[in-house]
Amino acid sequence: MAYILNIETATKNCSVSIAKDGETLLCKEIAEQGYSHAEKLHVFISEALAALNLDFSDLDAIAVSQGPGSYTGLRIGVSAAKGLCYALNIPLIAVDTLEVLASAISVENGVVIPMIDARRMEVYSAVFSSDMLKIRDTKAEIITQESFAEITETIHFIGDGALKCQEVLPSGQFVYHPEIIYPSAKQMSALSFEKHKKSDTVDVAYFEPFYLKDFLVEKKL
Template sequence: MLVLAIDTSTKIGTVALYDSTEGVIGEINLNVKQNHSDTIMVVIDTLFKLSKKEIKDIDKIAVSSGPGSFTGIRIGVAVAKGLAYSLEKPIVGINELDILAELAGKRTGKIIAMLDARKERVFYAIYRYFDSNLVRESEYLDGEIRDIVKDSSEEILFLGDGAEANKTLITELMGEKAIFNLKSNNIPRSSILAELSLNKEDNLFTLEPFYVNKTQAEREKENQEKLKNTYI
């Protein structure tokens, strides 16, 4: 099975071609100031050319469904759904935090994958390995760093750009109990996304971005509805 994986949930856009038998055929990570909407199709086209594959060869499309950048998530999901529809291929959405957690590398102990939400807030989830299987122990959450790590009595491995952005604060709060991966290991890998998608499938028409919390537009709409109801 040949999978095209697309991840634009963070500032680094990443796409991969992954074969269920051969492994990674090709993977491109792109970190530029342009919006993902300006680059993602160019990167996908380049990936196929370098891999000497054609887009009609793929069997499935995998996409990061978020959380992360609201705009980035929408772009990635829209592109993936458009390709799946036009090529008549199955599609799978995988949570970005689950992708990040796989970077822990079979480490024992508590793992927290984090995506930066600014102002000392992160999107996060808690994981742990049991019998070599990565298990998520929490819901997908949105919270403040101080609340997340308070009263922690064990070492925690922190992953993701949320951990990188808040490393100083986390270290101040936890000291040596805070463990961080190397910077290069905090980058989501679309090849991991592809591998996680192998035995899964979503409904093309119901697959939606996963935000954890509401977008600004959604909050404004909700406030308008509340004001409207006040005067009824």
């Protein structure tokens, strides 16, 4: 039996779940225009544990969404996860954010392309088969009319980044699922448990989020 705390903060969704053997027992999350992760994350963790009558000492591991996504959001989630793992002396598990998002949908055929909004017409995306195997690595890309032209199957778009594609890539081959906007810690439960069973963990001291792009600070002139 394994209790795992899952933390997902890569987007505007501040999401926490507690799972037992890969099954989500409880999830607390909120998606707001202004990032509230710093204020909400530790509160959600404490409230989730209390609701299940669990203590931090009951946790066997902590999983965190590793990115890509918001620089600030990822830093907050990873810092919290690393601090708790260090204090509790339990392993840290890193889960691909786009795989978490892709896991929110089930399709019988075609491919699934989860997209996280970067900026302007750029997205972070990857391509998954209908049985959730990653068939194209994660990358940052600018969406044009030629995007994904090499794919002949039906393409299912999910995530907040997909919203900007509808005018450029109209329906037909492209199927949009606007009900799936952000990755959630609910979908992390099965993924993190599989990694836990294989002892697929990361070094608490040296692990860094997968930003994909360098963080740039614009100076005012």
